[in-house]
Amino acid sequence: MQNGWTLPAGRVRAFDPLAYVPPELSGRVLGGECCAWTEVVHDRAELEYKVSSRLAAFGDALLSNSPQ
Helix, strand or coil: CCCCCCCCHHHHHCCCCCCCCCHHHHHHCCCCCCCCCHHHCCCHHHHHHHHHHHHHHHHHHHHHCCCC
16 A cells, blocks of 8 residues: 555655745744645545554644644
């Protein structure tokens, strides 16, 4: 089921949501959004495969990289 459109969960986890936010504005960031474009998903099993571990990794990235 894996194709060129799927990011590995480790790469999603390495995402830094504040990388391009100026330090003086980082305290204004309230959250993040994890999108799944379903134009390239053929069935529910493929959607679950592509989203499940990546959604958890994205949540972990947001919590781990949040301003103190």
